[in-house]
Amino acid sequence: MAKRPTIGKDPFDLRLWAGPLDAVIPDLRRPSQEQPLTPAEEVEALKVRLAAQEAEIQALRAELARLKGGPPEPASGSRTPEPRWVTLRKLGKI
Numbered sequence: 017m018a019k020r021p022t023i024g025k026d027p028f029d030l031r032l033w034a035g036p037l038d039a040v041i042p043d044l045r046r047p048s049q050e051q052p053l054t055p056a057e058e059v060e061a062l063k064v065r066l067a068a069q070e071a072e073i074q075a076l077r078a079e080l081a082r083l084k085g086g087p088p089e090p091a092s093g094s095r096t097p098e099p100r101w102v103t104l105r106k107l108g109k110i
Contacts, residue, residue: 053061
């Protein structure tokens, strides 16, 4: 019986090409080339991420209020309108 070069080797262990998933899922067998962040850089990255998430939450709340048919949330820093009875009282009609 002739010896074949594949005996004892798993052909599925070979990586012959890079697939589209390599861009999404890194190869865990390779060490990472990225340098770890310093604590100050990590805090800055977290602050940026938090600000982006807060903006997204506000947009989702406004969308939810619009879909429910309720009044939209007031923008930060804007005044809420007075009720009609307050305006009438100021005018002396009540």
